[in-house]
Amino acid sequence: MAKQHENLAVADALEAKLPTKTMTLNMGPSHPASHGTVRFNIELDGENIVKLDPEIGFLHRGFEKSCENVSWSQCLPYTDRLNYVSALCNNFGFLSAVEKLAQIEVPLRAQYIRTIGAEIHRICDHLTCTGAMAMELGGFSPFLYAIEARDLLWDRIAELTGARLTTTYGRIGGVNRDLPEGWIQRVKDSLDRVAQLRDEIDVLLTHNRIFLDRTRHTGVITKEDAVNFGFTGPCLRATGVDYDIRKAHPYWVYDKVDFSVPLGSQGDNFDRYYVRIEEMKQSDSIIRQCFEQIEPGPILVDDWRYALPPKPEVYSTIEGVIGHFKLIMEGIKIPKGECYAYTESPNGELGWYLVSDGSGRPYKVHCRAPGIPLMGGLEHMVKGAILPDLIPTFDTINMIGGEVEQ
Amino acid sequence: MSDEKKPVQMVNVEVDGKPTSVPAGTNLLEAAKTVGVEIPHYCYHEGLSIAANCRMCLVEVSTAPPGKLVPGCQVPVVEGQKITTDSPRVKEQQRAVEEFLLLHHPVDCAICDQAGECRLQDYFQEYDYRPSRLDSAKWMKNKRKDLGPTIVLDQERCIMCTRCVRFMAEVAKDPVLGVFGRGTREVIDTFPGKVLDNNYSGNIVDLCPVGALLNKDNRFRARAYFLTATPSICTGCSRGCNTFLDHFQGVPYRYRPRENKDVNQHWMCDHGRLSYHQLYDDRVLAASVGGAKAEAGAAAEAAATALQAAGKGAAVVVSPVLSLEDALAVMLLAKEGLKATEIFVSGRGQGDADFFLLREDRNPNRKGVELAAQAFGLEVKPFAELTKGKPKAVLLAGVDVPTEGQAFATWLSGVETVVAMAANGGTVTAAAKIVLPLATHAEGEGTFVNFEGRAQRFMPAYEAKGAMQPAWRWAATMLGHLGLEFRFASAGEAFAELSKRLPAGALGDFDWKKAPRTVVKGVTPLTGGTVDGRPPGWRELIPLRASSAGSDA
Numbered sequence: 021m022a023k024q025h026e027n028l029a030v031a032d033a034l035e036a037k038l039p040t041k042t043m044t045l046n047m048g049p050s051h052p053a054s055h056g057t058v059r060f061n062i063e064l065d066g067e068n069i070v071k072l073d074p075e076i077g078f079l080h081r082g083f084e085k086s087c088e089n090v091s092w093s094q095c096l097p098y099t100d101r102l103n104y105v106s107a108l109c110n111n112f113g114f115l116s117a118v119e120k121l122a123q124i125e126v127p128l129r130a131q132y133i134r135t136i137g138a139e140i141h142r143i144c145d146h147l148t149c150t151g152a153m154a155m156e157l158g159g160f161s162p163f164l165y166a167i168e169a170r171d172l173l174w175d176r177i178a179e180l181t182g183a184r185l186t187t188t189y190g191r192i193g194g195v196n197r198d199l200p201e202g203w204i205q206r207v208k209d210s211l212d213r214v215a216q217l218r219d220e221i222d223v224l225l226t227h228n229r230i231f232l233d234r235t236r237h238t239g240v241i242t243k244e245d246a247v248n249f250g251f252t253g254p255c256l257r258a259t260g261v262d263y264d265i266r267k268a269h270p271y272w273v274y275d276k277v278d279f280s281v282p283l284g285s286q287g288d289n290f291d292r293y294y295v296r297i298e299e300m301k302q303s304d305s306i307i308r309q310c311f312e313q314i315e316p317g318p319i320l321v322d323d324w325r326y327a328l329p330p331k332p333e334v335y336s337t338i339e340g341v342i343g344h345f346k347l348i349m350e351g352i353k354i355p356k357g358e359c360y361a362y363t364e365s366p367n368g369e370l371g372w373y374l375v376s377d378g379s380g381r382p383y384k385v386h387c388r389a390p391g392i393p394l395m396g397g398l399e400h401m402v403k404g405a406i407l408p409d410l411i412p413t414f415d416t417i418n419m420i421g422g423e424v425e426q
Numbered sequence: 427m428s429d430e431k432k433p434v435q436m437v438n439v440e441v442d443g444k445p446t447s448v449p450a451g452t453n454l455l456e457a458a459k460t461v462g463v464e465i466p467h468y469c470y471h472e473g474l475s476i477a478a479n480c481r482m483c484l485v486e487v488s489t490a491p492p493g494k495l496v497p498g499c500q501v502p503v504v505e506g507q508k509i510t511t512d513s514p515r516v517k518e519q520q521r522a523v524e525e526f527l528l529l530h531h532p533v534d535c536a537i538c539d540q541a542g543e544c545r546l547q548d549y550f551q552e553y554d555y556r557p558s559r560l561d562s563a564k565w566m567k568n569k570r571k572d573l574g575p576t577i578v579l580d581q582e583r584c585i586m587c588t589r590c591v592r593f594m595a596e597v598a599k600d601p602v603l604g605v606f607g608r609g610t611r612e613v614i615d616t617f618p619g620k621v622l623d624n625n626y627s628g629n630i631v632d633l634c635p636v637g638a639l640l641n642k643d644n645r646f647r648a649r650a651y652f653l654t655a656t657p658s659i660c661t662g663c664s665r666g667c668n669t670f671l672d673h674f675q676g677v678p679y680r681y682r683p684r685e686n687k688d689v690n691q692h693w694m695c696d697h698g699r700l701s702y703h704q705l706y707d708d709r710v711l712a713a714s715v716g717g718a719k720a721e722a723g724a725a726a727e728a729a730a731t732a733l734q735a736a737g738k739g740a741a742v743v744v745s746p747v748l749s750l751e752d753a754l755a756v757m758l759l760a761k762e763g764l765k766a767t768e769i770f771v772s773g774r775g776q777g778d779a780d781f782f783l784l785r786e787d788r789n790p791n792r793k794g795v796e797l798a799a800q801a802f803g804l805e806v807k808p809f810a811e812l813t814k815g816k817p818k819a820v821l822l823a824g825v826d827v828p829t830e831g832q833a834f835a836t837w838l839s840g841v842e843t844v845v846a847m848a849a850n851g852g853t854v855t856a857a858a859k860i861v862l863p864l865a866t867h868a869e870g871e872g873t874f875v876n877f878e879g880r881a882q883r884f885m886p887a888y889e890a891k892g893a894m895q896p897a898w899r900w901a902a903t904m905l906g907h908l909g910l911e912f913r914f915a916s917a918g919e920a921f922a923e924l925s926k927r928l929p930a931g932a933l934g935d936f937d938w939k940k941a942p943r944t945v946v947k948g949v950t951p952l953t954g955g956t957v958d959g960r961p962p963g964w965r966e967l968i969p970l971r972a973s974s975a976g977s978d979a
Binding site: 343 | 531533554560
């Protein structure tokens, strides 16, 4: 891997180097200039980072193991808590993987709803990342704008799913409820306001001298290194690699909408920030296109092996009662087998490796969280840089404690 | 000539492309089982004659005319036959049968005792999973037809598999049930003037694949899907029928027979089936000394001291309701702790044997107690001898007595020191000066030796309540107070230590560790297909406290 920063190696021959010892600095797990519960064990030579040892595990999640103790549909609430700012992306990603294993064809309307929900939450996630980053670099206003925009969208999400954060929305074979009355118009109105706020953040940050100094040419990673570390999502695209699962392996209705994939060129913090700003614009466009295209229809697969029978059937026919009872008490029986399925979550590839033994519960659930490889590459990105560069770099990789802890 | 050497003719068949070899005469259904293919069925039961009336097991075979399905339960295998159980034709037949069976089935799952272990539910979800197409009112029948003192029939739920009719005629030899009416009006009922009053009537409830036949004993008392089944042994008589003890949150709800071809086949009698009540009714929870509640350790010490004070005048009375491990430990206490030379065997009084499973001896472990006494060179004396003597002290290991309880209690009142290890209360327990609460076979593990000398393990179902301890532990504690070293901390260790003294070969090839080990330590989720055929979603909780379980696993 290419050498990142030269300033450590540069030593003026004429300048006598002070014989110093390295210093170990603990940062976190709760630090005002970082978000996410993680502890850094940093070895410093003066102000330069010699070694960075990130320690995760403070949230004590263990959700992969927990999934083995519950039925397939009961895993869904656990996925809310992965990247909790974009719960719908996780919900739908997990469901897509289960559906791949069971070879279920999801109704088109449900696929549109999934795309809409996932893109709204992608905007929320990017807003959070961008706003928090600005705040940790000293700009408080962008954070407020971002949170205002995010809350607007969360209100819409609450109307759709019943919860702002822990959505548990979607079911194996579709989604559990249709779009509320008048919701499409409200989302459009909200998106208009979000666009204003987003542009406000954009102009406040993108031309701000302090912000530029902190983000440009810091936390640099090359294309090759990013690929080698397994980077995906905005962090990979900021290096100029054109890989977006929505384009490369389209799922749901991404092949039916027109959008472009913003790319960076430097692989530094600024590019990662700006890719997110641009992606928000693309998501906005995707959502509006979906609203144009979506048509009435079923939202859940009509197969009682996977979907709960409609309530009138449950209350008045023995077939409905049995179907309901079996799915609730024993869980949905997913055919024996294993699969890996992946979707583009806001931070990159959210992959699910699932193994079913044919019973009502998962035999094994593994989540390929996008944050893990990014976390792995963090030391490489800041080695040799000065300590303050760690802050924007950790912000732009946007590690989420909930998903890196398996 | 070669046929004489090979008495069982094997037939090679193929089930869904998988080759297998089964004895001639095997039906298609059993042949499919050998390669792990389950052919759904309602009316077929291994222990009953073939009716082939439910039509659920129809499969395709290469030897039948094209397009004609044959019942898998009735048709024997033929050399070179190809059996197909998953063709569209078969699948459609299964779906159609299931739809037909559910057509007039009441919407009862929410109030049905069978919900959770119902074949209709299982097969609907697996083979039908489609909405109802019935466009008229459901046919109504008698929802609570009282068949006799133990059984209620819900005729609406019945699918007319006639398992109960065949069982009563073939196994119980009491043909009181019959099929009446035809078509939609067809019902199961007793013949005119007959009542279903038979010691084996409980089996038809187990046999019933749906919730039509219900046992009055536990009707509306428990949800089947919350019950946990632990392999156990019936203690109703010396037959030692293999059972499942179904329990929930430390409360036993029923016994069900567990298949054992050598002992009870698929069945058990009602006398044994209802004996689970003793596991719950009037249990002794706390130790007491002189009528006052005492701490377990203090009571054991008081018992040891009192018995030691009596010296050779202490009589040891062992109940054959105790397990082999219990008996061995009590014998050790008698022999080494109290220097006794003889023991008295108490136990429940004799009853009448019947033609099938029920034995005269209503105690599960008489053979085991006798073996244990033999192991320690103690003379076994009948209970009647006890009341003829004048012992200074009596140690009752188990308070079951073959005589009238009150009379024995009166005799006990003349004895200076009475120590009783008692599972249940009653006059005898009340007459004891020191009471040590006893854990039963539901709360611990151990072995019963049945009348034919067959040793069978039972597993702990739930944790002991209060100060209950198994007799081997009480005996070990008392030995400790008598200055003898503590030798074992679990039933397994007690057996390993003490069974060495048993006469060689007394238990045949019995291996304590090869128990029906179907429970796992701690709360463990079970995957599909548990040993007793229960669906997943069960949580097994076995006692972790050493006092009651003591597992070497």
